[in-house]
Amino acid sequence: MQPFYELTDAERDGLAAALAAVTKSPYEDYPAFSRSVTDLVDRGEVPAFFAEAVAGIRAERESGTSDAHVLRNCPIDPVVPVLNHDDPLADKYAKKKTFVGEALLELFAQLAGTPLLAYDTRFNGDFFTDVIAINRYSGKQTGFSDGELVFHNDRTAHPVRADFISLVGMRCPGGELTYTGFVEGRALxxxxxxxxxxxxxxPYFITPFDVFSRDNNKSLTVSEAHPILEREHSIRYLDTHTTVAPDSPPEAKDTLIALKNALVRAEKKRHRILTGDLFSFANQDGLHSRDKIEVNDPERARSRWLLKTYAFRDEANAEQHADKWINGVRGRVGD
Structure with a gap:
C-alpha cells in the first residue's frame, strides 16, 4: 500500500515535540492520559498537517473510498526498549518511560472521532497493547505468536468488537518481510x-474463542450463534475456525464454502509496516491477516513490536455499550 501521507522529518520532529508534553502514563491512569491529549488539541498545539491528514482519512472512511490507511514516518519514543518474550507486558511496564507512541495513537483516535476500546480481562485493561511474540503462544493462531495469521477479525467470538484497529511500528526489523493483508467487506x-x-x-455460524482469550477467562469457549455478514458489508469471520452451528440448515455449509472461495478471489491490499508507520484499518468492515513473506533471521523477526489500539466507529457506537463500562472507565468492557 502507498501511504496516505508521509511526514517529512521536520514534521515528524515537530509532532514528536508536541506529543512528548504528554507525561501521564496511559497504563496507570488512562482517563487522565486521554485528557492530556485532548488538552493538546484544545490549546492548538497539534500541527495542522496532522489534523488535515486525519481529516482526509476520516473523509475516505465516510465516503467508502477506503477502509485502510497508512501514515508514514510518524514519531515514536526516543528509546524503544527490547522486550523479553516470556512476559513482554511486565517488561514494557518496567522499561518504557515515555509515551510518544501511545499519545500518537490517542491523538489519531480523537481526531478521527473513534473512541478507544479496551478489554478488562486482557493486559490489565490497557487501552494500548502490544503485538509481539510471546513464547507460550509460539505456533498458535493468535496475534501473540511468531507465525502467520489467517484472515480474520480481532475478537471475532466476542460480543463487543472493535470497528477499527490502529498499529504503530515500534520495532520492525528491516531484513524481515512480514506483511499485513487486508480485504474489504465490499470486495467479498x-x-x-x-x-x-x-x-x-x-445466525447459522459459531466461532471458538481464541487461545489468548480463553487463557484470560476460562469461561469462554465458543461464541453464540451469529451471522457472518452484518450491516451493509461488515463481516464476522475467522478463517479455518468459524464454522456452521449445530442444527443449521444444509445450505449454511454450502454458503460457508462459497465465502471461503470469495475470500480467495477477492482483491486484497497488503502492507509491510515499517518502524514509524501508523496503519489503521477497519476490523469489522474487512478481514486482515499476517503473512511472513521472507524470514532470514527467525530471532530477529520475533523482535517485531507493534503498538496497538482498538476503537469504536464513532461516539454514538461507543455509547451503545455504555452499560458495559468497567469501574466507570469509558471504553473499557468486561468480556
Missing part, C-alpha cells in the same frame, strides 16, 4: 450471490 460481497449473502446474514 462482489464475489457472493444475493442468495448467499442472505444466508450469511442469518
Amino acid at each position: 460481497l462482489s464475489h457472493l450471490t444475493a442468495e448467499e449473502q442472505e444466508i450469511l446474514r442469518k
Whole structure:
C-alpha cells in the first residue's frame, strides 16, 4: 500500500515535540492520559498537517473510498526498549518511560472521532497493547505468536468488537518481510450471490474463542450463534475456525464454502509496516491477516513490536455499550 501521507522529518520532529508534553502514563491512569491529549488539541498545539491528514482519512472512511490507511514516518519514543518474550507486558511496564507512541495513537483516535476500546480481562485493561511474540503462544493462531495469521477479525467470538484497529511500528526489523493483508467487506460481497449473502446474514455460524482469550477467562469457549455478514458489508469471520452451528440448515455449509472461495478471489491490499508507520484499518468492515513473506533471521523477526489500539466507529457506537463500562472507565468492557 502507498501511504496516505508521509511526514517529512521536520514534521515528524515537530509532532514528536508536541506529543512528548504528554507525561501521564496511559497504563496507570488512562482517563487522565486521554485528557492530556485532548488538552493538546484544545490549546492548538497539534500541527495542522496532522489534523488535515486525519481529516482526509476520516473523509475516505465516510465516503467508502477506503477502509485502510497508512501514515508514514510518524514519531515514536526516543528509546524503544527490547522486550523479553516470556512476559513482554511486565517488561514494557518496567522499561518504557515515555509515551510518544501511545499519545500518537490517542491523538489519531480523537481526531478521527473513534473512541478507544479496551478489554478488562486482557493486559490489565490497557487501552494500548502490544503485538509481539510471546513464547507460550509460539505456533498458535493468535496475534501473540511468531507465525502467520489467517484472515480474520480481532475478537471475532466476542460480543463487543472493535470497528477499527490502529498499529504503530515500534520495532520492525528491516531484513524481515512480514506483511499485513487486508480485504474489504465490499470486495467479498462482489464475489457472493444475493442468495448467499442472505444466508450469511442469518445466525447459522459459531466461532471458538481464541487461545489468548480463553487463557484470560476460562469461561469462554465458543461464541453464540451469529451471522457472518452484518450491516451493509461488515463481516464476522475467522478463517479455518468459524464454522456452521449445530442444527443449521444444509445450505449454511454450502454458503460457508462459497465465502471461503470469495475470500480467495477477492482483491486484497497488503502492507509491510515499517518502524514509524501508523496503519489503521477497519476490523469489522474487512478481514486482515499476517503473512511472513521472507524470514532470514527467525530471532530477529520475533523482535517485531507493534503498538496497538482498538476503537469504536464513532461516539454514538461507543455509547451503545455504555452499560458495559468497567469501574466507570469509558471504553473499557468486561468480556
